[in-house]
Structures are given as C-alpha cells and as structure tokens.
Amino acid sequence: MGNWKVGTRRSMLALTQTNWVIDQLKQLDREATFERHEIVTKGDRILDVTLSKVGGKGLFVKEIEQSLLDGETDFAVHSLKDMPAELPEGLVIGAIPKRVDPRDVLLSKEGKTLDELPQGALIGTSSLRRSAQLLAYRPDLRIESIRGNIDTRIRKLNEGNFDAIVLAAAGLERVNWDGTISQFLPIDISLPAVGQGALAIECRADDEETLNLLRKFDHLPTRLAVTAERSFLHRLEGGCQVPIGAYATVAEGEDGEGTLITLTGMVATPDGTQVFKKTAQGTDPAALGLQVADVLAEEGAAEVLERVKKENQA
Numbered sequence: 001m002g003n004w005k006v007g008t009r010r011s012m013l014a015l016t017q018t019n020w021v022i023d024q025l026k027q028l029d030r031e032a033t034f035e036r037h038e039i040v041t042k043g044d045r046i047l048d049v050t051l052s053k054v055g056g057k058g059l060f061v062k063e064i065e066q067s068l069l070d071g072e073t074d075f076a077v078h079s080l081k082d083m084p085a086e087l088p089e090g091l092v093i094g095a096i097p098k099r100v101d102p103r104d105v106l107l108s109k110e111g112k113t114l115d116e117l118p119q120g121a122l123i124g125t126s127s128l129r130r131s132a133q134l135l136a137y138r139p140d141l142r143i144e145s146i147r148g149n150i151d152t153r154i155r156k157l158n159e160g161n162f163d164a165i166v167l168a169a170a171g172l173e174r175v176n177w178d179g180t181i182s183q184f185l186p187i188d189i190s191l192p193a194v195g196q197g198a199l200a201i202e203c204r205a206d207d208e209e210t211l212n213l214l215r216k217f218d219h220l221p222t223r224l225a226v227t228a229e230r231s232f233l234h235r236l237e238g239g240c241q242v243p244i245g246a247y248a249t250v251a252e253g254e255d256g257e258g259t260l261i262t263l264t265g266m267v268a269t270p271d272g273t274q275v276f277k278k279t280a281q282g283t284d285p286a287a288l289g290l291q292v293a294d295v296l297a298e299e300g301a302a303e304v305l306e307r308v309k310k311e312n313q314a
C-alpha cells in the first residue's frame with residue numbers, strides 16, 4: 001500500500017531508468033502507486049562547459065536530493081556513477097538493483113574498432129578517465145570534449161564532428177540503442193567509472209516505509225561490488241579532476257556475506273603517460289577499497305593526485 005513520489009531527471013536515459021524501476025517495484029508490490037516528478041538539474045542546464053570544470057558529478061543530483069530532503073519526493077533513481085562518494089546527511093541508497101554491462105563502448109564512423117581508427121583520429125569524450133586510458137593505449141589519438149545527453153552525442157558523431165565517441169554500454173542498452181555500438185572496450189583497456197552500469201535508488205534515511213519497499217529490489221552482489229569501488233574513490237578523494245576508475249566483481253553464484261570480492265583500481269595522469277593499476281581480493285568491500293587505494297597511492301598515484309590538484313588551482 002502507498003503512493004510514492006519519484007524524483008527523476010528529464011533526459012531520455014533518466015526517464016527510461018525511472019520507468020523501469022517503477023515497473024519492477026509494481027511487480028514487487030501490486031498495491032503501490034507511483035507519481036513521477038521531473039526535475040531539471042544544474043548539470044542539465046549547463047551544457048557548454050566541461051563537467052570537471054564546473055563542479056562535477058554533484059551537478060546531476062543536488063536538486064533531486066533537495067527535493068527528497070524537503071519531502072517533495074520519496075525516492076529518486078540515479079545512475080550510480082553520477083553520485084558523489086558521500087551522500088548528504090539524512091539520505092541513503094535504499095536499493096542498488098542488479099548491475100548491467102559495466103564496459104565503455106566505442107561508437108565510430110563505419111563501425112571501426114579502436115585498433116582500426118586512422119592515425120590521429122579525433123575522439124569525442126569529456127571524461128578524463130576515458131581520454132587518459134585511450135591515450136595510454138593509442139597516444140596518437142586526439143581528444144576533444146563533447147557534452148550533452150546520449151542522443152546529442154550520437155548526433156554530433158553522425159554530423160561528422162568526430163571519428164568516434166566513447167559512451168557507457170549500460171546507457172545505450174537501457175534505451176535500446178546498443179545497435180549503434182562499434183566495439184565493447186575491454187576492461188583492461190578502459191577500466192569503467194566507479195559504479196558504471198549500476199543504478200542507485202536514493203531515499204530519506206528515516207523513511208522506513210520507502211526503505212521496506214526498496215529493500216526487496218536490492219542486489220547484494222552488486223552492492224558489495226560498488227561499495228568496494230566507492231570506498232576506493234572516497235579514499236582518493238577523486239573528484240572529476242583526476243582520471244580514476246574502478247571495477248569490482250563478486251564470484252558468480254555467491255550472494256552472501258563472506259563473499260570474495262575482486263577489485264581493480266586505476267589512477268592515471270590526464271595525458272595517459274602514467275597509469276597506476278592494482279587488483280586485490282577481500283571479503284570486506286569497504287576495507288578492500290581502502291587497501292587498493294593505499295597501495296596505489298604508495299606506488300605513485302598520490303604524487304599524480306597532488307600534481308593534478310595543484311595544476312587545477314593554478
């Protein structure tokens with residue numbers, strides 16, 4: 001029983017994700033009804049500046065979180081990778097549904113793969129993580145920033161502005177546009193963003209009724225994996241200024257506590273000339289994230305983080 005007010009961004013991807021979550025929740029609770037509240041965020045309004053320069057991830061979630069805190073909405077569906085490592089006081093992630101494909105994908109003219117792209121090809125991405133890893137693999141590539149929702153970016157590729165663009169497989173799959181994919185980039189070439197491919201359903205920490213509804217929709221292996229990734233991100237204070245990636249898996253078929261988690265973390269220089277990567281295993285996701293972050297920091301990632309931060313202040 002109950003009526004839930006659901007906050008969502010207005011982009012095609014956001015609406016598709018929110019509708020999908022509502023459909024799933026209706027199957028878990030046949031009595032429940034849902035009302036969508038569309039919210040335009042700062043990240044949606046500012047389209048002409050590179051994200052890392054205007055305040056990063058928080059831009060897509062802040063107004064939505066305020067509406068939760070004000071009680072105008074009861075829960076909100078986000079792409080987990082758009083969420084900052086720390087949530088505002090009073091809010092929690094009530095459910096993390098099962099993750100879909102975490103990989104980055106290449107969309108290119110004539111369906112070329114990364115290896116087939118011509119010398120000096122122009123790649124559209126505004127993600128430091130993606131450009132650093134692409135340059136590490138193919139230093140000849142030229143990178144140019146591209147903003148806008150998925151549909152805008154694909155239009156810019158089709159208009160001939162780029163030889164290729166990089167997007168997340170997950171977003172394309174959710175809006176049924178996976179037919180546009182030229183190549184799934186291997187994880188060891190492009191380590192995904194923390195939380196990529198997973199959704200987060202955020203609600204008030206003291207809203208038992210909503211937490212009860214959402215709990216049924218939580219997927220423990222995904223929660224363990226993204227908890228390890230977010231703990232890694234948090235330890236390195238990775239805003240959007242530094243190329244950072246992480247990807248964790250949980251052994252197939254296991255879904256309990258004490259499950260073995262494998263986490264790979266990555267920090268790179270923006271030009272891709274230095275890439276620090278480490279893989280470790282453990283059963284405590286938060287501790288594993290800290291451990292991988294600390295080892296990377298010791299091996300040189302700390303200097304990179306310091307240097308990039310200084311350069312950005314200058």
Ligand SMILES: NCc1[nH]cc(CCC(=O)O)c1CC(=O)O
Binds near residue numbers: 082166168169170195
């Ligand atoms: N940066 C925007 C964003 N946030 C979430 C997704 C979709 C993928 C996901 O849910 O992880 C995308 C698009 C993209 O990176 O291609």
